[in-house]
Amino acid sequence: xxxxxxxxxxxxxxxxxxxxxxxxxxxxxxxxxxxxxxxxxxxxxxxxxxxxxxxxxxxxxxxxxxxxxxxxxxxxxxxxxxxxxxxxxxxxxxxxxxxxxxxxxxxxxxxxxxxxxxxxxxxxxxxxxxxxxxxxxxxxxxxxxxxxxxxxxxxxxxxxxxxxxxxxxxxxxxxxxxxxxxxxxxxxxxxxxxxxxxxxxxxxxxxxxxxxxxxxxxxxxxxxxxxxxxxxxxxxxxxxxxxxxxxxxxxxxxxxxxxxxxxxxxxxxxxxxxxxxxxxxxxxxxxxxxxxxxxxxxxxxxxxxxxxxxxxxxxxxxxxxxxxxxxxxxxxxxxxxxxxxxxxxxxxxxxxxxxxxxxxxxxxxxxxxxxxxxxxxxxxxxxxxxxxxxxxxxxxxxxxxxxxxxxxxxxxxxxxxxxxxxxxxxxxxxxxxxxxxxxxxxxxxxxxxxxxxxxxxxxxxxxxxxxxxxxxxxxxxxxxxxxxxxxxxxxxxxxxxxxxxxxxxxxxxxxxxxxxxxxxxxxxxxxxxxxxxxxxxxxxxxxxxxxxxxxxxxxxxxxxxxxxxxxxxxxxxxxxxxxxxxxxxxxxxxxxxxxxxxxxxxxxxxxxxxxxxxxxxxxxxxxxxxxxxxxxxxxxxxxxxxxxxxxxxxxxxxxxxxxxxxxxxxxxxxxxxxxxxxxxxxxxxxxxxxxxxxxxxxxxxxxxxxxxxxxxxxxxxxxxxxxxxxxxxxxxxxxxxxxxxxxxxxxxxxxxxxxxxxxxxxxxxxxxxxxxxxxxxx
Numbered sequence: 001x002x003x004x005x006x007x008x009x010x011x012x013x014x015x016x017x018x019x020x021x022x023x024x025x026x027x028x029x030x031x032x033x034x035x036x037x038x039x040x041x042x043x044x045x046x047x048x049x050x051x052x053x054x055x056x057x058x059x060x061x062x063x064x065x066x067x068x069x070x071x072x073x074x075x076x077x078x079x080x081x082x083x084x085x086x087x088x089x090x091x092x093x094x095x096x097x098x099x100x101x102x103x104x105x106x107x108x109x110x111x112x113x114x115x116x117x118x119x120x121x122x123x124x125x126x127x128x129x130x131x132x133x134x135x136x137x138x139x140x141x142x143x144x145x146x147x148x149x150x151x152x153x154x155x156x157x158x159x160x161x162x163x164x165x166x167x168x169x170x171x172x173x174x175x176x177x178x179x180x181x182x183x184x185x186x187x188x189x190x191x192x193x194x195x196x197x198x199x200x201x202x203x204x205x206x207x208x209x210x211x212x213x214x215x216x217x218x219x220x221x222x223x224x225x226x227x228x229x230x231x232x233x234x235x236x237x238x239x240x241x242x243x244x245x246x247x248x249x250x251x252x253x254x255x256x257x258x259x260x261x262x263x264x265x266x267x268x269x270x271x272x273x274x275x276x277x278x279x280x281x282x283x284x285x286x287x288x289x290x291x292x293x294x295x296x297x298x299x300x301x302x303x304x305x306x307x308x309x310x311x312x313x314x315x316x317x318x319x320x321x322x323x324x325x326x327x328x329x330x331x332x333x334x335x336x337x338x339x340x341x342x343x344x345x346x347x348x349x350x351x352x353x354x355x356x357x358x359x360x361x362x363x364x365x366x367x368x369x370x371x372x373x374x375x376x377x378x379x380x381x382x383x384x385x386x387x388x389x390x391x392x393x394x395x396x397x398x399x400x401x402x403x404x405x406x407x408x409x410x411x412x413x414x415x416x417x418x419x420x421x422x423x424x425x426x427x428x429x430x431x432x433x434x435x436x437x438x439x440x441x442x443x444x445x446x447x448x449x450x451x452x453x454x455x456x457x458x459x460x461x462x463x464x465x466x467x468x469x470x471x472x473x474x475x476x477x478x479x480x481x482x483x484x485x486x487x488x489x490x491x492x493x494x495x496x497x498x499x500x501x502x503x504x505x506x507x508x509x510x511x512x513x514x515x516x517x518x519x520x521x522x523x524x525x526x527x528x529x530x531x532x533x534x535x536x537x538x539x540x541x542x543x544x545x546x547x548x549x550x551x552x553x554x555x556x557x558x559x560x561x562x563x564x565x566x567x568x569x570x571x572x573x574x575x576x577x578x579x580x581x582x583x584x585x586x587x588x589x590x591x592x593x594x595x596x597x598x599x600x601x602x603x604x605x606x607x608x609x610x611x612x613x614x615x616x617x618x619x620x621x622x623x624x625x626x627x628x629x630x631x632x633x634x635x636x637x638x639x640x641x642x643x644x645x646x647x648x649x650x651x652x653x654x655x656x657x658x659x660x661x662x663x664x665x666x667x668x669x670x671x672x673x674x675x676x677x678x679x680x681x682x683x684x685x686x687x688x689x690x691x692x693x694x695x696x697x698x699x700x701x702x703x704x705x706x707x708x709x710x711x712x713x714x715x716x717x718x719x720x721x722x723x724x725x726x727x728x729x730x731x732x733x734x735x736x737x738x739x740x741x742x743x744x745x746x747x748x749x750x751x752x753x754x755x756x757x758x759x760x761x762x763x764x765x766x767x768x769x770x771x772x773x774x775x776x777x778x
Contacts, residue, residue, distance in 0.1 A: 034288055034290040035286055035287065035288050035289075036171070036172045036286070036289065037284060037285070037287075037297065038169055038224055038284070038285040039079045039081065039282075039284050040082070040084075040284070040285075041071075041072055041075055041082060041083070041084045041085070041281065041282060042086065042087060042283070043068065043085075043086050043087075043277060043279075043281070044086060044087035044088060044089065044121075044230070044248070044250030044272060044273050044274075045121070045253055045274075045276065045778070046086070046090050046275070046277050047089055047090075047091070047094050047095065047275065047276055047399075048092075048095050048098025048103055048106040049065075049095045050064060050065045050098055050106060050319075050323060050324075051064050051095070051097055051320060052064030060305040061278075062276050062305075063277055063278060063304040063305055063307060064277065065319070065320050066316055066317050066320060067277075067307050068113070068280070068304065068316075069112070069313040069314050070307075070310060070311050070313050071280055071307060071309050072114075073314065074309060075282075083116045083174065084114060085116055085117050085118065085176065085226070085248060086115060086118035086228070087118070087119050087121070087228045087248050087249055087251075088122075088124065088178075088228070088230035089121030089123045089124070089275075089778065090106060090107070090118060090124070091103035091124065091136065092121070092122075092123025092124055093126070093399055093417055093418060094106065095276075095417075096327060096410045096411070096417070097323050098327075099417045100330050100410070100413060101327055102135075104139065105320070105322070107136070107140055109316050109319045110140070110142070111141040111142070112315055112319060113313075113314050115141075115142045116142060116165075116167060117142055117145065117159065117165045117167070117178070117228065118140075118142055118143070118144050118145070119178035119180065119228035119250070120132070120144050120146035120149070120178060121251065121778075122180060122181060122184050122251070125184070125188045126188065126192075126418065127192070128188075128191060128192040129155070129192060129194075129196065132155070133152065133155060137154065137158070143165045144158055144178070145158055145159055145163045145165060145177065145179075145228065146163055146178055146180050147163020147179050148182075148200065149180060149196055149197070151195050152196060159178075162208070163177055163178050163208060164176065164177055164178075165178075166222055172289070173222045173223050174223070174224045174225075174226060175209075175212040175222025175224065175225045175226070176225075176226050176227075176228055177225065177226070177227050177228070178228045178229075179201040179204055179205050179228070179231070180231075181201060181231040181251050182198070182201050182231070183445065186516070186517060186519040186521075187778070189511070189512060189515050201229060201231055202229075202239045202240065205227045205229065205240065205244065206241045208225075209240075210241065210243045213225065213243050223294075224245050224287055224294055226246045226248065226283075227240065227244050228248050229248070229249050229250065230250045231250070231251050231252075231445070232250075232252040232254070232256075233247060233250075233256040233270050233271060233272035234249075234254075234256045234270070234272070237258065237260045237268075237270045238260060238261065238262070239263060241263050242263075242264045242265070242266030242268075245268060245269070245294045246268060247269070248272070248283070249270065250272060250273075251445065252272075252778065253274065254272065254275075255273065255274040255279050255303075256271060257271045257272070257281065257300050257301040258271075258299060259296045259299045267296050268296070269283045269298075270299065271283055271299050271300070277304060278303070279301050279303055279304055281302075282299075282302055283296075283298060283299055284296075284299075285297060327410065328410070330410070331411075331413065332410070333409045334406050334408055334409075335408060335540045335544060336406075336407050336543035336544045337405065337407065338405060338407055339547075339548035340404050340551045341401060341404050341551070342364075342365045342366040342369045342401065342402035342551050343356050343580070344356045344357040344359075344360075344395070344398055345357070345360065345362035345395070345450075345582075346358050346359050346362075346582055347359040347361075347362070347581060347618055347620065347621060347623070347626075348617075348620045353583075353618060357398075357400075357401075359623075360395035360396055360446055360448075360622060361395075361446060361450055361624050362448075362577070362580075363450050363555060363556060363577065364450075364580065365551040365552070365585060366398045366401055366402055366415070366452075367395050367398045367450075367452025368393075368556060369402065369539075370391075370415075370416065370452055371391035371392055371451075371452040371453050372455055372542065373391065373539040373542035374391030374392065374393065374508040374509055374510075375389050375390055376391070376454075377422060377508065378422075378506060378508035381531075381533075381538075382424065382529075384424055384508075385426075385506075386504050387495075388456075388494045388497075388506065389505075389508065390432070390507050390508070391454035391509070392451050392454075392508070392509045392513065393451065393452035393453075393510070394449065394451060394510070394512070394517065394520070395450060395451070396518060397418060397420070397510060398452070399414060399416070401415070402415060412539070416536040418510070418512065418535075419534060419536070420510035420511045420512045421511040421530050421531065422508065422530075422533045422534065422535045422537075423508070423510070423514050423530045424506055424509070424528060425506075425507060425523070425526035425528040425529065426504050426505070426506050426507075426526060427504070427505055427526055428501060428505075429492065429501050429502065429505065430501040430502070431522065432492060432499065433489045433492055433499075434522045435520060435523060436451070436489045436492065437486070437488050438485070438522050439451060440466065440484075440485065441519050442469055442470075442473060442474065443473050443475070443476070444474075444519060445778075447621075447622070448622065448624055449518055450624045451520075453557070456494055456495050456496075457493065457494055457556055458493040458556060458557075458558075458676055459489060459493075459556060460489075460490060460492075460557075460558055460559075460560060461488060461489060461557060461558065461576075462489075462559075462560070463559035463560055463574065463625075464561050465484045465487040468484045469485065469488060470623060472484070491677070493676050498676075509523070514528040515528075551585065551588070553580065553585055553592075554590065555577055555580070557624065558576070558577050558578060558677070559576035559577050559624070559625060560573070561574045562574070570632055570634050571632065571633060571679065572630060572631070573631045573632075573679060574628065574629070574630050574631075575628065575629045575630075575663070576625040576627065577624050577626065577627055578592045578595070578627030578628065578665065579614060579616050580626070580627075581618055581626045586616045587668070588668070589667065589669035590667050590668070591667060591668050592614045592667055593613065593614055593666055593668045594612060594613050594666045595611065595629040595631060595663060595664065595665055596666060597609045597610045597611070597633055597662070597663055597679075598662050599639050599661050599662070600639070600640045601638050601639060601640055602638050603638070604640075607639075609633035609635070609661065610631040610632055611631065612631050613629070614627050614628070614629050615628045615629065631663075635681060639659045641659050642660070643656070643657070643658070644656040645658070645680060657682075658682050659680075659681040660678050660679070660680055661678060661679040663678060663679070
C-alpha cells in the first residue's frame with residue numbers, strides 16, 4: 001500500500017484543529033445509540049479549475065477551489081466525521097493555470113482539503129499508467145481507485161487493495177469501491193493501457209460490494225459500501241445490487257441526484273456533482289448497527305456557483321494565488337487576434353439553454369477552426385503527398401470557447417489543453433465515410449460526437465439513417481448499427497469535388513484521434529505520420545498568419561430526408577443542421593436564414609418551387625440537428641428534363657428522363673449558396689414510384705448530388721396515374737418518383753420528438769444521452 005507524502009500529516013492536523021474549534025450544534029433530541037449517520041461530500045471532473053471565474057455579466061461560472069474548500073470546512077464543522085470524495089478526473093484536460101504547472105497546484109489543493117478517496121478517471125490516464133503511478137499518485141495524499149482496471153501492481157495496491165478503500169466513521173466501516181468508465185479503451189491511447197485489462201465497471205463494483213458484506217473478514221468487511229464511479233450516474237442508477245448503498249458518478253459533466261432502487265429492490269442514493277467544481281454532491285446515510293440496515297437520508301446536489309462561501313479554509317487560497325501568478329507569467333504572450341468568437345455547441349435541457357460545450361453532438365465553429373488549422377499545417381508545412389487535404393478535430397478536445405480580441409498563449413492552451421502531437425494519414429474516400437459514420441455511437445454516454453471539419457469539406461447525411469442510429473441503444477444488434485452506419489454518410493465533397501470510394505485524401509488530426517480515440521476506430525486502418533509538432537502549436541501558427549480570423553457560419557455537415565405523397569405527387573424535403581447552436585452565431589450575417597427549392601423550365605428560366613425559413617430552435621438532446629427547414633412542392637408541367645444520373649440500385653438509367661430541383665441556402669446578409677445536394681425527379685412510364693436508394697456517380701458537366709426514387713415493378717392503374725402531377729416529360733412518362741440526394745436515404749416519415757417532421761417542422765420533447773476522452777476529452 002502506497003505511503004502518503006508528509007503533507008498528509010499536516011493536512012490531518014489542520015483538519016483536526018478546525019474540527020476542535022468548530023462549534024457543535026446543540027442536540028434537540030436523544031440520538032438512537034444504534035444509529036450512525038454517514039455524511040458524504042462529492043466532487044467529480046474538477047479538471048484543475050482552481051480559480052473563481054465569472055462571465056461578462058458578473059455571474060459565477062467556476063466557483064473555484066477556495067469556495068469548494070470553504071463548503072467542505074463548513075460541512076465538517078457541522079459533522080466532523082464528514083467524508084470528502086471524488087469520482088475522478090481531478091486533473092487532466094485541466095484549466096490553464098493548473099495544466100501549465102503540470103496539475104501540481106490542483107493536487108496540492110485537494111490534499112489540503114483532506115480529500116479522503118478518489119476514483120481514477122480517464123484523464124488521470126491521459127499520459128499513460130506510468131504517469132499515473134509515477135507522477136500523480138505520489139503527489140496525491142489520497143488513494144486513487146480503479147477496481148475494474150487490473151495488471152498494474154501499484155494501482156492495485158492503492159487504498160486497501162483491489163480498488164477498495166475502507167474508512168471508519170464512529171465505529172462504522174465505510175467501504176469505497178472506485179471504478180472507471182467501460183469506455184476507457186476508446187478514451188485514452190492504446191499505449192496507455194498496454195498490459196492492462198479493463199473489466200465491466202458495474203459488475204466489478206457489485207462483486208467488490210458483495211465481498212465487503214459477505215461476513216468474511218478476509219475480504220476487508222464493510223458495513224456501508226459507496227461506489228465512486230467515473231461514469232454517468234443516471235445511466236447506472238438501477239444497475240447496482242443491494243450491497244451498494246450509494247453511487248457517486250461522474251464523467252459526463254452533468255448534475256444528478258436521486259434516491260432510486262437497486263436491481264434487487266433496495267434503496268440506493270445516486271448522485272453526480274456536475275463538473276469543474278460547479279456543484280457538490282451531498283449524501284447522508286443512516287446505519288443501524290442492530291439490524292445492519294442502511295437507509296438514505298439525503299441525496300442532493302448543491303450548486304456552488306450560487307455559494308457565498310469564500311472564506312479561506314485549509315490554506316487553499318494561498319495555493320491558488322501562487323499558481324495563478326506562476327501561470328500568468330507563462331501565458332501572457334499574445335498568439336493572435338480573433339475577429340469573432342468561436343464557440344462550442346449547446347443544447348436545450350428541460351426548456352433551458354445549456355452552456356457552451358454542453359453538446360458535443362453538434363458541429364461547432366470552435367472545433368471547425370482547429371480542423372482548419374490542421375489542414376493548413378499539413379498542406380503547407382509537410383511533405384504529405386496528395387491533392388486533397390482535410391483537417392479533423394474531435395469535439396471533446398475543445399475545452400473552452402475562443403473569444404474575439406487578443407488570444408493569449410494561456411487562453412489558447414485552455415481551449416486545447418491535451419498536448420497531443422499533430423499527425424496525418426492517407427485514407428480512401430470510402431474509409432473517410434466510414435470514419436464519419438462513427439460520429440454516431442449508439443449506447444455510448446454521448447450518442448453522437450460530431451467532428452470538426454476543415455472548410456473545404458461538405459458532408460451530406462441520410463437523416464433517416466441518423467434517426468435510427470440516434471434511437472439505437474447498447475442492446476441494439478451490431479449488424480443493425482453497422483447497416484445504418486453504412487447508409488448515414490452518402491456524399492462527401494472535398495475542394496468542391498465529390499469524393500469517390502477510391503479517391504485518396506490526406507487527413508490531419510491529433511495523435512489521440514488518429515489512434516482511434518473517442519470510438520473512432522476507423523482512423524486506425526492507416527498508419528499515421530507524426531509531425532513532431534504539437535497540435536496547439538499548429539493551431540497557434542495558423543491563427544497568427546490568418547490575421548483577424550472570423551468564424552465561417554456555413555455548416556459543413558447537413559442532414560436531409562424526403563417524403564412523397566403518392567396520390568398528388570407532392571414532395572416534401574427536410575433539411576437539418578443548417579445553423580450552429582449558439583444564439584449569437586444563429587443571428588450572425590453569414591448564418592442561414594431561408595432555403596429555396598428551384599427548378600429550370602423548358603425555356604431556360606428558373607422558377608422557385610418553395611421556400612422555408614430556417615427554424616433555429618435548439619434540439620433538446622445532445623444531437624446535431626439544430627436548424628431545420630421543410631419545403632413541399634409539385635413540379636410544374638413546363639419543368640425541363642434531361643437524362644437521369646444512372647442509379648444501379650433503383651434501375652434508373654440515362655435513358656430515363658429526370659428533372660433536377662436545386663436547393664439554395666440564403667443567409668441573413670443576402671448571400672447564398674447552392675447546396676451540392678439536389679433532388680432528382682425521375683419520370684418513369686408504367687410504374688408506381690417508390691423511394692429507394694440512388695446514385696451519386698459523377699457526370700462531365702454536373703456534380704451529381706442527387707438521390708433518386710426507384711420504380712416499383714407493379715403496373716400503374718389508370719385512375720391513380722391520372723391523379724398525379726403532370727410534368728414537362730413526354731406522354732407516357734406520367735408518374736413522378738422523387739428521392740433525396742446522397743443515395744441510400746429512405747423516406748423521412750414522422751420523426752421522433754425534437755427532430756424534423758416534414759409535415760409541420762414542429763419540435764417536441766426529445767430524449768437524448770448525456771455524455772466522454774486522453775482527449776475525449778471528458
